[in-house]
Amino acid sequence: MNSIQKIDSAITAQSDRSPEDFARSLKVAHRRLQWRRFWRGACGVLAILALWQLMSRLLDLELLLPPPLTVLRNVILTLAISDPHWLYGPNIYVHLEHSFLRAMAGFGSAAVIAIPMGLILGRVVTLREFILPSIKGVYPIPGIAWIPLAILWFGLGDAAVIFVVFATTFFPMFFSTEAGARQISPVIIDAGRCFGARGVTLFFRVILPATVPYIITGLRISLGGAWRMIVAGEMLASQDGIGYFLMESRFQFKAVDLMTAMILIAIVGYATEKILIDTIEKRTLEKWEVQPS
């Protein structure tokens, strides 16, 4: 039986089944796919961890590249606040809390300005032509380059770090939103108008829902940027936070604490994205029944 015949017989077999059977088989196939992805991903991660453990032990790199089990143990001990004489401050949660609040302040203020601005500039050509070149001019400046200026303007403290996070997260959000608002098909706008939507109604019923997938993408990229920048900012202009923990562990030559800080940043960053962005995504895309981009 050649391959065309195989496909034919499969289609015939499918067409013989009831819709319930077909839905059930789809579910099973989906579950199998998910399971396959999970165990393949887990195998990949385990292989890397095993290689890391072996390299660390065999090449005697424990002080420079602590083995994963040692790092994992340290992460647990750090989170359990097991050391009463912890070198880096009261406990890890104080650092995480400060970093989280700074990241959210910078990210939130950037969202409040970048999203409306992107929507307006995406739809109003005249304004776009006036303002967009200036924004594009500032965009290539890396976030880290703002740090000295931020310290000069806001001093050593939270405001400087928040500003640097703002400067980093603003652009992905703005450009995504602006592109989304600009690329809405005129057919959709006309359809909305045919149904009587004008002004604010058109904006909230047509333009905003059509732009939401782009806004979500911008938020997702920006949030990653916020965590990257919070570490850089805190390393230079703060006396607490996860970036400070990272820097001080470097000065103590404790590679295991350095890696612990990095893992905690990854965990908190991932958790923030899962909770925040996924919630926004559900509340908007599902509400407006928009197809994700």
Add this chain to the structure above:
Amino acid sequence: MRRRALLAAPAVLGFARRANAADRIKVGMLKPNIVTAIYWIAVKTKSFQNQGLEVVENPFPSGQTAAGIEQLMRGGIDFYLGASGEVAHADSRYVEAGKPPPIALIEGGVAGGSFLVLRNDLKGKTLDELRVQNLRIGISNPSSYHLILLRAFLRERGQTTDDFAWRFLTVGGPEMLPAMVSHQLDGFMHDALTTTLALRSNAGFVFMSSDRGDMGARAKLLPGTGVCANLDFVRKNPDVTKRFTQALRDASAAYSAAPKAEMVAIMSEWSRQDPAVIDDMYQRFDPRVGLTEAAAKTWWDILGSAMLARGEISPKLTLNDVFDLDFVRRE
């Protein structure tokens, strides 16, 4: 005959050059930084050259002490000027893991040169009065020698920095004065140069000075800066190491003998500061080295204990892990 002699000449010259060839060493140091000025004095007074050493300079920006230590541990450099507390931190990690320490202090400064400068409106207050104030104090890095010294002093008084409402902010040495002038800092802990600059611009006053005995009588004996070495290199090249430390001591002797103006010019060039500033700083700063066993022991008793009490170093770490006393003056 003449032809043979001419042909042999390059070989003879080559041999002679090899016989006189200087030993090449890779030296790291904080630059520009006044505490490592002895290195430049040694270069300018040809002390390295006289000891048959050719130095390859590896500068590290001020405040990046850890970067130099990391290079030293990896063997990227053979010697490093500008760190002391970091040596104990790094060696401690190895001792904790049951391994021999990779680096050690082999020489050190003869004076402490640690200052706590505060803004002028805090003048007249005592340490206990200032303790409860929410002061922002600049330090060059979290493992700053000046901060360790303050902690050691407080420990003698039965206190820790946690008993103070002060916040220690990491600021590069050159940024301390601008930060203080712009009211971002209420004070800083740093070296004689930053202190002199603050005094010249009337930005603050010296609240505590280790050389004045404000941080305890024993703190006067502490070496302000350290010269450390990769121990693998030291074991393989003990003679080169001896000549290196001797070159630094020769430079120290030259500093003592030379006219002030000459040394001011050398230190000004090294620290990239106006000669007038260096001239002002002269009485406040001593770049010479000449670590003794007694000074090493004092360092260990004061700074080592403070680091141990805070959990920065392992209880297994000993004085002999941090110092290689074979190269230290016995008297």
